[in-house]
Amino acid sequence: MKVKNFLQDVSGASRVTRARLKAFEQASPALDGTDPIGEAARTWHPGPAELIITQIRDTGKTAKTIRFARPDGGKLPPFYAGQYMVLTFCIGSSIVSRPYSISSAPWQARQDQDPFVEITVRRSRGDGFVCDYIHENLKPGDTVVCDLAYGQFYYEPLRDARHVLALAGGVGITPFASMAKEIAAGKMDCDLTILYGSVSSDDILLKEELEALEGDHVKVVHVLSGEDPSWQGERGFLTAELIRRYSREDTSCFICGPQAMYRFLREELKSLSIPRRRIRFEVFGQARDITSFEGYPAELSGKTFRLSVWRGIHEDVIPARADESIATALERAGIRIRTGCRSGECGLCRTKVLAGSFYVCPEGDGRRAADKDFNYVHACSAYPTGDLKIKIPIL
Numbered sequence: 001m002k003v004k005n006f007l008q009d010v011s012g013a014s015r016v017t018r019a020r021l022k023a024f025e026q027a028s029p030a031l032d033g034t035d036p037i038g039e040a041a042r043t044w045h046p047g048p049a050e051l052i053i054t055q056i057r058d059t060g061k062t063a064k065t066i067r068f069a070r071p072d073g074g075k076l077p078p079f080y081a082g083q084y085m086v087l088t089f090c091i092g093s094s095i096v097s098r099p100y101s102i103s104s105a106p107w108q109a110r111q112d113q114d115p116f117v118e119i120t121v122r123r124s125r126g127d128g129f130v131c132d133y134i135h136e137n138l139k140p141g142d143t144v145v146c147d148l149a150y151g152q153f154y155y156e157p158l159r160d161a162r163h164v165l166a167l168a169g170g171v172g173i174t175p176f177a178s179m180a181k182e183i184a185a186g187k188m189d190c191d192l193t194i195l196y197g198s199v200s201s202d203d204i205l206l207k208e209e210l211e212a213l214e215g216d217h218v219k220v221v222h223v224l225s226g227e228d229p230s231w232q233g234e235r236g237f238l239t240a241e242l243i244r245r246y247s248r249e250d251t252s253c254f255i256c257g258p259q260a261m262y263r264f265l266r267e268e269l270k271s272l273s274i275p276r277r278r279i280r281f282e283v284f285g286q287a288r289d290i291t292s293f294e295g296y297p298a299e300l301s302g303k304t305f306r307l308s309v310w311r312g313i314h315e316d317v318i319p320a321r322a323d324e325s326i327a328t329a330l331e332r333a334g335i336r337i338r339t340g341c342r343s344g345e346c347g348l349c350r351t352k353v354l355a356g357s358f359y360v361c362p363e364g365d366g367r368r369a370a371d372k373d374f375n376y377v378h379a380c381s382a383y384p385t386g387d388l389k390i391k392i393p394i395l
């Protein structure tokens, strides 16, 4: 970059000032009613809105893909392949939200004819709440409050290598399905190799859809960890050896899957000399078992505290379990709180703690230094360790 000398800089700055003053003098005294920046912001983030379910189909033995459209048939907000949307439901007396990666491609949300977005939701193995509600209750014609799009887990050519090695586990395939669709349609310029780990072939989601996308720029390699004598493909976990074999000279690793897979892969990736900037993890999600984290006061497990919740001048006192986040306590009590990532990252659930003690999940502490100083927490990753008093916005 060329650095000019002091006099050139000063004369350059005064030229700008003169040009500005001239523009002010020539401007019309009438107010300009247009707001292009506000318009752009509203297009990208219109906020939560009801979308209608137009289709539900099985995309694996344990998963369903749900298609949403706007009730007026209009285009949906733009998003990057890999981002997620947040769905909110009233289930019994609870008001709950969950993030789901968008498994359709961005171009499908912006096409002229029948634009849509899709998510692919896996049924739980018996411990689910919202995912099982989705499987058992949703049907075409229903409307759901959806908020899109969020998240940083997308391809950025200025930052990422041209070859992306996607390391997917289970339902973690969904953001890569979106990327593969975008690449196959010629809308995204990179090469994607997906190493997709499943226990058995029955656990593979979106199998046929992914196979149909394979070509010059998209490759899918299934890796099974369970016993299956008839399986001809790759076996075991997504190990360092496998990652090395499918990497190119310059490769970005994108990782999305269950929390146990993240822990395993962090260790495997250490043994490869991949620069840190070439490794990207999707957010962690709600801690499966907070009591297993370092520093969690084990003696609190099973305890319930009093959570005093202030909204404006109104106070509610609700129960809050020590092993559930503050966000979950509010949702169980039917108190609305905005959430996005449920991983401590996005800050949508930022909450002021007025009094009391709490534990913050070490893998989900996305608070800024000032938030820590002024006693703010992210309600999705903070857990009461005694009676607590908080203040939340009125929604």
Ligand SMILES: Cc1cc2nc3c(=O)[nH]c(=O)nc-3n(C[C@H](O)[C@H](O)[C@H](O)COP(=O)(O)OP(=O)(O)OC[C@H]3O[C@@H](n4cnc5c(N)ncnc54)[C@H](O)[C@@H]3O)c2cc1C
Residues within 6 Å of the ligand: 084, 094, 095, 096, 098, 099, 100, 101, 102, 119, 120, 121, 122, 123, 124, 127, 128, 129, 130, 131, 132, 151, 171, 174, 175, 282, 283, 284, 285, 286, 324, 325, 328, 331, 332, 341, 342, 343
């Ligand atoms: C960025 C991101 C993207 C994701 N993408 C996908 C995806 O593409 N597909 C997919 O299937 N999943 C995805 N998930 C996971 C998804 O958000 C849900 O966690 C998953 O569907 C399981 O939801 P669940 O409520 O059944 O279980 P959990 O999220 O594990 O929630 C269970 C918890 O709900 C709480 N709970 C129980 N009963 C109640 C009640 N009555 N009221 C209030 N709370 C209660 C309890 O704390 C319980 O532990 C993604 C997660 C993240 C973070």
Ligand code: FES
Residues within 6 Å of the ligand: 338, 339, 340, 341, 342, 343, 344, 345, 346, 347, 348, 349, 350, 366, 378, 379, 380, 381
């Ligand atoms: S929902 Fe994103 S930080 Fe809590």
